[in-house]
Amino acid sequence: MRLDAVADLELDPPYLHPDYRATVLRAPRQPFVKVPAEWFHHARGPAFGRIAVRDTDADLTRQHRGEPLGERIIITGRVVDSDGRPVRHTLVEIWQANAAGRYIDPVDDHPAPLDPNFTGAGRCLTDGEGRYTFTTIKPGAYPWRNHQNAWRPAHVHFSLFGPQLASRLVTQMYFPGDPLIPLDPILGSIADPRGRELLIARFDAETTVPEWALGYRWDIVLRGHGATPMEA
Amino acid sequence: MSAPTPSQTVGPFFGFALTPFDGADGGSGESVRVEGQVLDGAGEPVTDALIEAWHGDALARCRTDEEGAYHFTIAAAPAMNLTVFARGLLRHLQTRLYMPGEEDEALRAVGAARRDTLVARRDGAVLRFDIHLQGPKETVFFA
Numbered sequence: 001m002r003l004d005a006v007a008d009l010e011l012d013p014p015y016l017h018p019d020y021r022a023t024v025l026r027a028p029r030q031p032f033v034k035v036p037a038e039w040f041h042h043a044r045g046p047a048f049g050r051i052a053v054r055d056t057d058a059d060l061t062r063q064h065r066g067e068p069l070g071e072r073i074i075i076t077g078r079v080v081d082s083d084g085r086p087v088r089h090t091l092v093e094i095w096q097a098n099a100a101g102r103y104i105d106p107v108d109d110h111p112a113p114l115d116p117n118f119t120g121a122g123r124c125l126t127d128g129e130g131r132y133t134f135t136t137i138k139p140g141a142y143p144w145r146n147h148q149n150a151w152r153p154a155h156v157h158f159s160l161f162g163p164q165l166a167s168r169l170v171t172q173m174y175f176p177g178d179p180l181i182p183l184d185p186i187l188g189s190i191a192d193p194r195g196r197e198l199l200i201a202r203f204d205a206e207t208t209v210p211e212w213a214l215g216y217r218w219d220i221v222l223r224g225h226g227a228t229p230m231e232a
Numbered sequence: 233m234s235a236p237t238p239s240q241t242v243g244p245f246f247g248f249a250l251t252p253f254d255g256a257d258g259g260s261g262e263s264v265r266v267e268g269q270v271l272d273g274a275g276e277p278v279t280d281a282l283i284e285a286w287h288g289d290a291l292a293r294c295r296t297d298e299e300g301a302y303h304f305t306i307a308a309a310p311a312m313n314l315t316v317f318a319r320g321l322l323r324h325l326q327t328r329l330y331m332p333g334e335e336d337e338a339l340r341a342v343g344a345a346r347r348d349t350l351v352a353r354r355d356g357a358v359l360r361f362d363i364h365l366q367g368p369k370e371t372v373f374f375a
Contacts, residue, residue, distance in 0.1 A: 011238045013322040020241075022320030025273040026365045030346075032375035035338050040313055040328070041374075045286070051253065084234055095249030105245040107280070121249035157243060159250060165286065170317055170324060172240040186240060189322050195238045223236040 011195030019185035021146050041166040042224060051091060051123070058124040060096075060136040068118035070099025070137030072213040075201065079130045079160060079220045081167065086130030087222055093123045093159040094134055101140030110142050135213065141180055153180035153187065160222060167222040174200045175216070239324065242317040244280045247295055255285065255292035255306040262308040265358045266329065269300045270316070273366030277301070280319050283363075285329070287312040303358075310334040316363060325373045329361050338374065346372050 015027035035041075061068055075094075079087040097103050097120060100112040104119055118137065126132050139154045155172040162168065174181060181187060181200070190196050198221075207215025242250075256263040266285065270278040277300025285292045285306050292304035306312065311334055316325040330339055330351045339350060349371045352359040364371050 011235055013238060013240070015322060017322060020320070020322070022241075023322060024320075025276070026278065026318060026320035028325065028370055028373055029273075029366055030370050030372070032373050033338075033342050034375045035341050039338050041326075051251075080234065082233060082236060093250060095246060097245075103245040103248070105248045107244050107247065119248065157240075157246065157249075159242075159246075165313055165315075165326070168284075168315060168324065169237060169239060170242045171237055172243075186322070190238050194235070198235065198237055199240065220237045221234045 011190060011192050011198065013189035013191075013195075017185065017189040019147075020189055023189075037166060042164050045161055045164050045167065053091065053123050053125055057122055058132075058134050060094075060118065060120065060122045060134065062135075063119055064117040066117040068098065068115050068137050070115075070118075070140075072135070073138050074133065074135050074207055074209065074213050074215045075156065075173070075218060076131065076133040076204075076207055076215070077201075077217055077219040079126050079132060079162075079222060081163070081222050081224055083225050086128075087126060087160075087162050087167070088128055088130055089125050090130075090163070091123065091125060091159075091161050092132045094121070094136075094156050096120045096136065096139040096156045097142055097154075099137050099140050101142035112140070112142065138175070138214075141178075146185060150185075151180050151183075153178040153184050158220070160220065162222040162224065164224045166224040169220070169222055172199060173218050176200055176202055239322060241319055241322050242282055242324075244319045246282060246317075247280075250282060250293065250295075252294045252304075253292065254304055255290040263305050264308045265303060265305045266352065266361055267301070267303040267355075267358050268361040268363060270296050270302065270318070270363045271300060271365065271367070272320075275367065278318055278365065281363075282317040284315040284317075285312050286315070311336060311339075314361075314363075316365075318365075321365075325365075326375075327363070327371055327373050329359075331359070342372050346370075 102112040201216040201218035204217035281296040287309045290307040292306040352361040
């Protein structure tokens with residue numbers, strides 16, 4: 001396959017995917033109005049002055065007095081644009097359930113224990129090569145009420161801004177070998193198996209720190225071009 | 233060239249992580265407060281939506297409450313980009329908010345019958361802008 005053919009693949013999920021019930025009343029039904037990307041999609045994105053990022057925000061195991069329960073992991077990867085150029089100094093935000101599958105969010109009523117030493121929210125800026133790294137614990141699976149006996153596979157939510165409006169991405173990262181993956185209508189909303197694969201991290205022995213934490217590698221490609229226009 | 237990483241829903245539990253903020257700085261000094269409601273195809277409030285408003289260097293972020301209502305304050309501008317995320321939205325939605333009387337080529341690209349879904353309404357000191365994800369008053373979204 002030609003490389004530019006890969007870039008043109010439609011790997012995003014549709015808006016309407018009835019197996020994920022919440023889409024039925026929330027997916028727009030009118031066709032979208034297509035406008036040339038340069039009108040606003042490709043305009044340079046906003047500054048993040050209001051979002052303070054401290055070095056400690058990238059280590060979710062060090063945000064409380066004690067250590068959270070669970071399997072300590074490191075998630076790292078590179079953020080690039082559609083041309084493969086690094087997306088530098090962009091904001092990456094993550095959030096997740098604790099090891100028992102419970103979010104600290106007050107909306108979550110799953111009767112699994114909260115962990116007083118784990119919030120489950122982190123943020124960082126990518127470095128000069130587009131790299132990000134988080135230290136956290138592996139999230140647990142949890143039930144949801146989409147269908148009979150529905151359980152979400154373990155996942156970490158990611159939010160990235162990138163250089164343009166068009167590069168904005170909110171998605172979820174999954175773990176390799178999770179038996180719940182083939183049953184999940186949210187990941188399953190992506191029809192092309194190559195698209196689903198892009199959301200599954202790989203275990204990485206090089207990232208793994210001996211006697212300390214398992215490593216996972218997950219690279220992210222943001223839509224759009226011109227991530228580093230000053231150097232083009 | 234690489235295929236972009238696919239989108240997934242923001243889900244219901246983002247509120248503790250994606251903190252809200254206003255975007256009043258970054259403009260001429262004048263700012264506007266925008267208030268609205270997000271509604272689904274049954275006319276029910278969407279109580280777990282995340283809204284981002286952006287123009288130039290001004291960026292504001294907020295979430296809807298138990299009545300589907302949201303509000304933010306941002307530097308004044310003739311038009312701004314609004315991005316909508318929610319449980320049940322596998323991809324985010326892109327729309328535009330226009331001040332009353334303002335228009336540009338993007339608004340003119342919208343059929344006259346649906347153009348008013350993108351125009352905010354003055355309500356005293358605030359601007360009202362409701363977002364209908366579906367239904368007869370469905371907001372125009374851009375691709």
